[in-house]
Amino acid sequence: MDTREWRDTIAAAQAGDRQALDELVAGWLPLVYNIVGRALNGHADVDDVVQETMLRAVDNLGSLRDPDSFRSWLVAIAMRQIRDRARRRTAAAPLDESAAGGAADFAELTVLRLQLEGQRREVAEAVRWLDDEDRQLLSLWWLEVAGELTRRELAAAAGISRQHAAVRVQRLKERVETARGIVRALDGACPDLRETTARWNGRPDSVWRKRLARHIRGCGYCGDTHETVVPAERLLVGIALVPLPVGFTLSLALGGKTAAAAAGAASVGWSAKVMAALTQPVVAVTAGATIVAGGAYVVVQPSDDPPPRAVSSPTAASTARPPAAPSPTATPSPSPSPTQQRKIDLYGTVVDAVDAAPDPNAKPAALPHRPESGITSSWGPKAVMQHRGETVDLSGQGYVLVRWQIAPQDRSGGLAMPTWTGLKGRLFHVASGGGRRMDDATGPDTTGMGGPATGYTVLPDGTQQMWQNEYFYLDGSVSLTVNERGASYGLTVFPSTWEAADKDINYGPPQGAVRYGLVRDTGKDTAPVPQYVTRAKPADPATVAQRSRV
Template identity: 75%
Template sequence: MENSRLSRVHPPGPEGTYVDGRQWRSTIAAAQAGDRRALDELVEGWLPLVYNIVGRALNGHADVDDVVQETMLRAVDNLGTLRDPDSFRSWLVAIAMRQIRERARRRTTDRLADSDGHDAADFAELTVLRLQLEGQRREVAEAVRWLDDEDRQLLSLWWLEVAGELSRRDLAAAVGISRQHAAVRVQRMKARLETARGIVRALDTSCADLRQVTARWTGQPDSVWRKRIARHIRGCDRCGGHGRRGEAVVPAERLLVGLALVPLPVGFTLSLAFGGKTAVAATAATASVGWSAKVLGALTKPAVAVTASATIVAGGAYVVTKTPEERPPRAAPTALSTARPQAPAQRRSPSGPVPSASPSPTASPSASPKKKREASYGTVVDAVDRAPDPDTPPRALPRRPETGIESTGGAHAVMNHRGDSVTLKGEGYLLVRWQLAPQYRPGGLVMPTWTGLKGRLFHVASGGGRRMDDPVSADGRTSGMGGPDIGYIVLPDGTQQMWQNEYFYLDGTVTLVQNESGADYNISVFPSSRAAVEEDVNRGPDQGALRYGLVRDNGTDTTPVPQYVTRETPEDAAAVAQRSEV
């Protein structure tokens, strides 16, 4: 399995691919028509992507928050002008890049402006810390500091293209050039990035000659010192040509493929207010969250024909803003939902008896044949599966009600360490994406655990285009659960084989706990949707997947529940037994 996190912004498309605007068509149309909840979802869903583009382009400069907020304001303010919802992603990214360039034109070049940036959070450092990057992935993130502004702007898009969040069409449209020209620009930027990586590696060596060259260096990357250090590297056998500890240098695109978005920082607040407010009311509403004065005027302009608001607060707060009385209507049946999928053979847990049918008080036992009832919820637990044929598309996914999932981890919760957890609440789909890192720590894997379940939880589907036991691919982008050179990750006996993306359906409340011990792994959790699941599992080899996905939900209580789930809240979540019954 590719040792990286595939990422997506909430509720974007099949992780492992870039977000497809088509699945947002109905949400965008509703927001344009004045639906407050749709507007909330749109802003909340796409904010992480915008934050990552701006943050990396400006490398965490103090202006990042302003540029992100101005981008979202302009997007909402001009949403009614968007004629093709399928192009929403390209349209939004282009707005972000225009705001970045506008900020560059406004920015003065005096030393005061430069010092302001040093007081802000270094985005390269945030990337390393928040995504727990090590080795050459860390090296790539640190190398970004050595790029010029123009290269960093392009890299902010290319990074997300490689990670699966954007397409090349989005990149070219955002920069305002053709795809052919974009390819040339990207190649040049990558060459400079490799030079910067060489500088990061060299500075990590004990080369006495390099220490002499950098004796008067202040430690702040700039173009002058980039050229000086690069010149030294080209003539130094000790500093040039190899990775740390003599390892082969892996191309940046292979290191970044599927890498997650950097989560919004704790305390980051985006508050938008639209329609029916006076300038005084808008000022009062936004002063408390530190908005700049230049934004206040825009707040009084109605973006849609309804009073609407959206508030995103990172760190410990629920992200989806909704009130109990504002439950969205259930989607009308579609051609996809009316098709009756063929249910797979039912699996029965050896520890769970199947209840017998209760006799009807009005029917004679001899008058009608006995009907076998389906197993009740909780008695059918996920078991080890047989890998499906990669060339066979999965059956259709049954339709279940979706009113939204709230997450204490926000739209993208990343759990890197033992004891990390996220609590989910609501009725709808969610995605758990796996990152295995056997090159850091192979061995036995202790599975994460679902605890404190109130309601029902189903295992819906597996996707992402690959299973954890898939072999190394010809292009080297996937490596299964390890290999002889780096060691292997081993699943507990009887554990359901995992895929890159695992989808679940929740109707209630549950907490997912990371139980890392032994093998190194990270998991990301995203509120999702049925449309995203369908698109993911049906993404065939012609769309870059190794295999089609697998649908487990059959629309009944016989749909498997996760192996490691309990209604209890144990002191040690890692102790929850396999084949739990709920």
């Protein structure tokens, strides 16, 4: 389901649509389960916290004003439930940690369900050695790196500023690397370490973490890694959500469920708090919703009817997840009606077909010269944007150069394209230059799409291959945002001129470049517009559809 469909589903659920509410709960349950499960590392309380999160979300759905902010709103609710649970445990008498023995260790669940090996397995197992507060942040950062959350959503859920989030995440990375070293050492054959751990009960805690880290720092055997240690964020790129375990059951009383029916659900081990909530109206919907995971099964029925029998599918859980690929959706927007066309004043074309690289020696067509009065940039003469969420605001009439720098050696994987939002006026994609397309450069060349030694940067299906220099013509105003969440990349944005663009695209192979540039401008309103452009201003710019219409 694409972003537009999720937005429609949320709106329908708020209006009382029973099926839409079930789809909403089923679609986002895996994300909540992964956040809570990783934050609590599979403690027996995971199910209760997940259920309380979903109940609160359903109960307060009507208060959500902006459907685009649903994900960050839901994640914030989950984090509040996690913190509330921690405060309750602190206030109460210390609990016997062995009570968690019946619950699945989330690190082990991650390894088994996602079939992680090597250093990816090492990162998952390192979670056991983190303190509760670090695990809470890791539950968000892991999903950020995997492309499920944005840095803005991470900061909002943690209740801190984006600048503070950057500091916290950096410290977390250092602790994760320390924990990875411990996991690696315990898998080794150091005789001194075996003697050191002779009295250890095998349960990770802060005392033994410090003791083992001290040993590793002073041990030539444990400190000598026999392979290159890949940074954790590169290992986590594109890792899917851990599927819900078989037997996980979530039931929401959506209006008419009786106390007796709710009491019957207590046999699956729900908390008294959840049992009480199940007897109360949640939203103005008269239905019962049941999701059985290990497969995801959703049923809607009047409260007086017996529930039909669920048939679980082994793979359904992964298909029920929300759209969190490391890139904006590639699903085309539906064609507007004639009335909508008159209101929107459509112009230009969208580059829907991925074009092949032209002959390197083929000179470009003449570049039409459009009127220029100059472009103003919120970053001044040069905007160097290296991090997700960084935005440059452009306005005026003239040419804009966007220079790409892709760094698969830093972090490979799926590339989340930058997006143009809040467009007023006209924006055209007029030319491509720089002497090469990004797929011209491979291997050690850091401007290219990567190679076997570094990993590959992969575009979303249907996305045009970008050139090193991309030229656009703006007559109005627009914002350009970096949505980096999988593969690492940066953009440098310059106000430019027709003369500079014309000179660039004609700088071809005779002067040593890989190829001449390419002219895309027709000189008319039929010239192509960029992919990923919209007149709207979504809360998350990464949600802009690939084949937008403007």
